[in-house]
Amino acid sequence: MSQPRVVVVGGGVVGTACALAIARRGIGVELREANGALALMASGTNSGILHTGFDSKPGELETALILRAAELRPAVLETLGVPFVRCGAVMAGDGAALAENARANGVEVELGEDGTLVVPGEGITDPVAFTLALGAAAVAHGASIKFGARVDRPVNADIIINAAGLGAAAVARLHGDAAYDIHPRKGEFLVFDVPPPERILLPVPTAVTKGVLVFPTLDGRTVAGPTAVDLDYADWTVRPEARGEILEKAVAMYPALDGAEPAFAYAGLRPTGRRGVNYVVERSVVEPRLIHAAAIRSTGLTASLGIAERVVELAGLADREEAPLLAGAPPKAAGGPWWRRTADRLGLS
Ligand SMILES: Cc1cc2nc3c(=O)[nH]c(=O)nc-3n(C[C@H](O)[C@H](O)[C@H](O)COP(=O)(O)OP(=O)(O)OC[C@H]3O[C@@H](n4cnc5c(N)ncnc54)[C@H](O)[C@@H]3O)c2cc1C
Structure with missing residues (x-):
């Protein structure tokens, strides 16, 4: 195939990263997005944290792609002008087992005598700016x-690259592939006009979720969340009870939030594979033209650049020369800070 015609379905961070990786290899690519803008779903309603992978299970595909993305990301952030602050994260509690885990993944951590774990490489970005920059760079290519x-x-x-987030199972079925189901796992956040912590404050993660965090935003706010509510x-919407659930945990980690009124609340929906399915990054077994980049919960x-590189390999395009990234300021998202953009568009604020 000398010049394949490639379509990417979905304009979140995964779809835009895939479109950029393919376009940089000189291949014509069309990205189809259902909404009127990029990054209105999970990619614009998350915690905005670029993780190191310190707590990810060694050997899993998710972990491998997080670690690979960490190698690819600095040049992309710098060239595309995406904001990033390497503020680090701190986890109070018994961090010994996670310190071992981090070392197995080659991630730098500092374990205090009281069990406190510091992860210097964790940091915050603007996930909408990140996604818009990837999309703009893809168009430039x-x-x-x-x-x-x-x-x-x-x-x-x-x-066909299936990066449709919550819609990925439906897109797969359109092509005769019913290999997985996706459902939304809602994460709710509270935003406070309270001076933020210097570092991201982490609870000990569970198998289901990283738990409620307290983290700074680039615009000087403090955010607490997310919850984890499985939906069909x-x-x-943010449930009324989310406030109490989040605050109880957040105040324990960051007493400055005690008595504080949230200035805003938003929710994000994680595209979660049913029955524990996670990171479906593979070629469809029933429709060989279809490559899944789905259930990226x-x-x-964090992992988008690694996922995109894997998709390029699966598409058989890895041997094509990759053009250098074109420098340029990322387009500004109209309508205020990233964390309220989707809620505003949905009329939920
Ligand atoms: C609460 C929460 C907190 C999170 N925190 C972090 C974090 O701190 N760090 C981190 O790395 N990750 C985090 N994540 C995960 C991260 O946000 C997701 O893994 C990532 O955004 C998934 O990107 P995506 O492109 O696959 O999906 P999406 O961003 O959902 O994009 C999918 C796109 O496909 C479009 N689409 C769907 N169906 C169709 C169709 N039929 N035709 C055309 N277009 C279609 C949708 O409109 C959407 O724009 C968090 C997620 C949530 C929800």
Whole structure:
């Protein structure tokens, strides 16, 4: 195949990263996004943290792609002008087992005598700016982005990249592939006009979630969250009870929040594979033109560049020369800070 026609379905951080990686290899690519803008779903409603992978299970695909993305990311952030602050994270509690885990993943950590674990490499970004910058860079390399372009019938292309987040199982089924199901796992956040902590404050993570964190934003706010509520349908509202659930945990970690009134609240929906399915980054076994980049539940912002590189390999395009990134200021997202953009558009603020 000399010049395959590639369509990417989904304009979140995974789809835009894939479009950029393919466009940089000189391949024509069209990204189809159902909404009227990029990054309105999980990619614009997360914690905005670029994780190191210190707590990820060694040997898993998710971990491998997080670690690979960490190698690729600095040049991308710098060249595309995406803001990032390497503020570090701290986890109070018995960090010994996680320190071992971090070492197995080659991630730098400092374990205090009281069990406190410091992870210097964790940091914060603007996830909307990140996604918009990847999209703009893809366009600069010749990609086209179609908005209001919901894929609701089989795509006519040589290679179809399924990065449709919550819609990925439906897109797969359109192509005869029913290998997995996706459901939303809601994460709710409270935003405070309270001076932020210097570092990201982490609880000890569980198998299901990283738990409620307290973290600074680039615009000087303090955010606490997320919750983890499994849903069967997309509901972007913040439940009334979320406030109490979050505050109880957040105040224990950051007493400055005691008595503080949230200035804003937002929710994000993690595209979660049912029955523990996570990180479906593979070629479809029933439709060889289809490559899944789906069920990227909780670390996709961090791992996106690694996922995209893997997709390029799966598409058989890895031997093509990669053009250098083009420098440019990332486009500004209209409508205030990233953490309120989706809620504002959905009329939830
Ligand atoms: C509460 C929460 C906290 C998180 N915190 C972090 C964090 O701190 N760090 C981190 O690395 N990750 C975090 N994540 C995970 C990260 O946000 C996701 O892994 C990532 O955004 C997934 O990106 P995506 O592109 O796969 O999905 P999405 O961003 O959901 O994008 C999918 C896109 O596909 C489009 N689409 C769907 N169906 C169709 C269709 N049929 N046709 C066309 N377009 C379609 C949608 O409109 C959407 O724009 C968090 C997620 C949540 C929800």
